[in-house]
Ligand SMILES: [Zn+2]
């Protein structure tokens with residue numbers, strides 16, 4: 001066992017570097033995933049925790065970068081490298097590095113936490129089977145062409161791909177402000193006109209009706225209670241009714257109750273691409289200083305009724321007040337982590353993420369191909385969020401058929417690949433279950449409670 005330990009590649013994670021917890025790996029062959037910069041004049045690369053925001057930007061703190069020298073030329077971009085771990089006064093080093101995947105031979109890849117030999121590890125897990133036996137949840141989606149409200153186009157298959165990929169539950173979200181925003185020449189979505197009174201209310205009712213039609217046509221049950229969610233498995237895919245944007249409320253708090261009763265709404269995202277009556281958004285200049293008093297009133301109503309409050313798209317100030325107001329865990333359904341936020345980014349900082357996690361809530365990671373070109377990169381992105389907020393506070397929010405650019409994967413049938421990548425990244429079975437739905441299920445139960 002000691003010999004197999006010595007030959008093994010240790011799968012190192014950034015959280016270990018941040019925690020100074022890598023003594024056991026010093027001088028050993030390790031694998032580390034990140035973003036590799038081009039070579040400098042000394043023949044050295046930097047492996048970074050996340051892509052740099054621009055060519056001129058300075059690398060982050062020592063805990064978010066490792067100096068790399070290659071055994072052979074290395075390509076910049078997303079990288080999974082193996083090499084020998086060392087340390088200098090300036091930080092950690094990876095020498096004789098090469099891409100992981102080729103040439104690893106029969107060496108055993110070890111799980112990363114804790115950094116001990118797990119050579120006689122658990123038997124291999126079949127990823128699809130693992131998902132099929134779990135409450136798996138996509139916490140934010142517009143799958144099935146849900147958003148074609150005005151054109152009323154036929155739905156594309158959702159339930160079939162969920163069955164194929166082991167997804168039990170999809171939080172399907174209507175988009176309340178859709179008639180008033182569009183993609184502009186700066187490649188960002190902006191509002192372009194104010195809605196007429198009653199317009200977004202009427203539009204959202206058509207959208208909720210379309211959501212129900214999709215569920216009915218594809219034989220999916222609409223989940224409204226905790227027991228049903230806990231029983232949900234992918235052989236009978238289910239739906240949670242969600243709304244992206246509280247714009248349909250038009251300032252009337254009693255419409256939360258109405259949507260709860262009439263449309264089985266159980267998940268309400270306060271804001272979207274329009275600065276609405278509830279608060280400020282990440283993609284426009286702030287107007288309200290965060291969450292409005294009306295937004296706070298809506299949160300209280302959601303807490304009383306058992307409707308999950310989703311703060312995706314909201315500003316940091318909005319999330320700060322929402323976290324103070326809510327008595328139930330918050331969700332932030334689709335984003336990813338950044339340590340260097342650009343203006344108007346939809347990504348969130350560790351501080352922002354910790355506010356959500358601090359309520360007992362969870363954050364859904366977005367499979368955006370420009371950030372995460374493959375499942376390994378997406379799993380690494382989830383791991384980076386886990387390193388900030390813990391494994392109980394992260395999940396998957398695909399924004400399927402709502403993304404502006406390409407997605408990491410196009411069909412739920414690909415989800416076993418994500419489960420496999422999470423296992424390969426060092427997460428155990430129990431943690432994969434949490435990340436693939438368990439954490440949202442916990443928030444759902446807490447939201448319905450009392
Ligand atoms: Zn969104």
Ligand SMILES: [Zn+2]
Nearest residue numbers: 142244399402
């Ligand atoms: Zn969306």
